[in-house]
Amino acid sequence: MTIAPADLRGSFSLPPGKALDICHQLEAAILQHRMQPGMKLAEDEVGELFGVSRTVARTALQALAHGGLVTIERNRGAFVSRPTIREAHEVFEARALIEPRIARMAARAMTPDHLKVLQGHVDAEHEVTAQGDMGMALAHSGAFHLSIADIADQAILTQILHTLVSRSSLIIALYWHRRDTGCESHSHHALLKAFSVRDENAAEEIMKSHMVDLHSGLDLRDRSESHRSLADVFAKP
Amino acid sequence: MTIAPADLRGSFSLPPGKALDICHQLEAAILQHRMQPGMKLAEDEVGELFGVSRTVARTALQALAHGGLVTIERNRGAFVSRPTIREAHEVFEARALIEPRIARMAARAMTPDHLKVLQGHVDAEHEVTAQGDMGMALAHSGAFHLSIADIADQAILTQILHTLVSRSSLIIALYWHRRDTGCESHSHHALLKAFSVRDENAAEEIMKSHMVDLHSGLDLRDRSESHRSLADVFAKP
DNA sequence: AATCTCCATTTCGTATACAATCTGTAGGCA
DNA sequence: TGCCTACAGATTGTATACGAAATGGAGATT
Numbered sequence: 001m002t003i004a005p006a007d008l009r010g011s012f013s014l015p016p017g018k019a020l021d022i023c024h025q026l027e028a029a030i031l032q033h034r035m036q037p038g039m040k041l042a043e044d045e046v047g048e049l050f051g052v053s054r055t056v057a058r059t060a061l062q063a064l065a066h067g068g069l070v071t072i073e074r075n076r077g078a079f080v081s082r083p084t085i086r087e088a089h090e091v092f093e094a095r096a097l098i099e100p101r102i103a104r105m106a107a108r109a110m111t112p113d114h115l116k117v118l119q120g121h122v123d124a125e126h127e128v129t130a131q132g133d134m135g136m137a138l139a140h141s142g143a144f145h146l147s148i149a150d151i152a153d154q155a156i157l158t159q160i161l162h163t164l165v166s167r168s169s170l171i172i173a174l175y176w177h178r179r180d181t182g183c184e185s186h187s188h189h190a191l192l193k194a195f196s197v198r199d200e201n202a203a204e205e206i207m208k209s210h211m212v213d214l215h216s217g218l219d220l221r222d223r224s225e226s227h228r229s230l231a232d233v234f235a236k237p
Numbered sequence: 238m239t240i241a242p243a244d245l246r247g248s249f250s251l252p253p254g255k256a257l258d259i260c261h262q263l264e265a266a267i268l269q270h271r272m273q274p275g276m277k278l279a280e281d282e283v284g285e286l287f288g289v290s291r292t293v294a295r296t297a298l299q300a301l302a303h304g305g306l307v308t309i310e311r312n313r314g315a316f317v318s319r320p321t322i323r324e325a326h327e328v329f330e331a332r333a334l335i336e337p338r339i340a341r342m343a344a345r346a347m348t349p350d351h352l353k354v355l356q357g358h359v360d361a362e363h364e365v366t367a368q369g370d371m372g373m374a375l376a377h378s379g380a381f382h383l384s385i386a387d388i389a390d391q392a393i394l395t396q397i398l399h400t401l402v403s404r405s406s407l408i409i410a411l412y413w414h415r416r417d418t419g420c421e422s423h424s425h426h427a428l429l430k431a432f433s434v435r436d437e438n439a440a441e442e443i444m445k446s447h448m449v450d451l452h453s454g455l456d457l458r459d460r461s462e463s464h465r466s467l468a469d470v471f472a473k474p
Numbered sequence: 475a476a477t478c479t480c481c482a483t484t485t486c487g488t489a490t491a492c493a494a495t496c497t498g499t500a501g502g503c504a
Numbered sequence: 505t506g507c508c509t510a511c512a513g514a515t516t517g518t519a520t521a522c523g524a525a526a527t528g529g530a531g532a533t534t
Binding site: 475476477478479480481482483484485486487488489490491492493494495496497498499500501502503504 | 505506507508509510511512513514515516517518519520521522523524525526527528529530531532533534
Binding site for chain 2: 012014087193
């Protein structure tokens, strides 16, 4: 494996260049859970790490902020986002709305070559899971979902889904609770099967229930330890 | 009327500051069709216009680029986006997927105060339409749709819809063909009526057909005059 | 000992300077 | 005349410098 396994390019509205590269590298690191939500991303640090000035680092961080992966606070800097429980629900509700439709369109457009790509993601996910690298497994799982959108050939929905999948990774880092292994692979296999016979209805239905599964695999109870903002804490009910 | 009628804030992931203000002003100008798709937005010009340096202007333009309103080409600069026919279809297909759901959720959450806000947008749209200011009318129409998302109280879908509505404005500038006035107001009134009795099913259905109407009001035939990229023109079939 | 104030440090916000790239035009050459 | 080349202008890409804001700690005060 050479570069990024979660090869999720195409969703940053930046012209090609150093800033875009940094975006991709930071995104991969976040998606693979090599950076925790809440972690500080100082401009100087990022710039030095990638051998560019603060100007370029800043551009990259702002681009990531637009995707929701990073949060920028004025005069305080950039941090890996910490999605709230509320956001977590909304992200998976949005995915539950969008992805079944995407699955249907992908099933319609599916070719043997497309199937091979999807199979590759599932295999890779299995492999790294066997090695215990859950971060990488999650990245491959995300790539699987995004490849489906690619196949559906709807650029705008793909771009939207890209941000949702990225955020999902943060949400899982914070709230994933189900400990049973192979959490998703069954659904992914079932999807592959539906795709292989181009069964649009099955693909849509399987994706829909897959989304419900994912959502219910989170522990989104309102543990008071979660750092709500001061304004939230003192908001009148 | 004081500031922006299309008061569509909240969708730029920038900390408050000058750059964000510039974003809002440029967005309003584009949404009201005071700037045509394809128009150049030079950094110097924008900076001078708003009394800031290129740095800040650049930040604003990049933020707009992430929303799809502006396209940045490396070493060439920023331009008001010119959505392709393909993108136009995709935008309205995405809206057709998302907005009926939003309408349903909004109907569930509707209160008398919310209704007043929506009624205000419709009234404002009528007023400026009567004055012949179609750009402003379009901006109010967009604000109506976004207010519905606000009422549905789904921040993520609202943000997604914001970008879609903005792009719709560009698409309409390029491709709107139906000349009959009152193009949308009937649908908007029907929606208001459904909302006023909190009829979720009706709201969803009306919104769905409203989306079909909008989509079909565009002339998306492949007129060869449209400036396709050279690569597209000479792509082998 | 606890608290307040002030200052030093760090980090970001903004402006400016210089380098790189592209575009258009004028001049030279076949 | 037609075409290629080279230069000049304009615009963006990147780096750096300086100012502003927030943080953290040392010292003074009660």
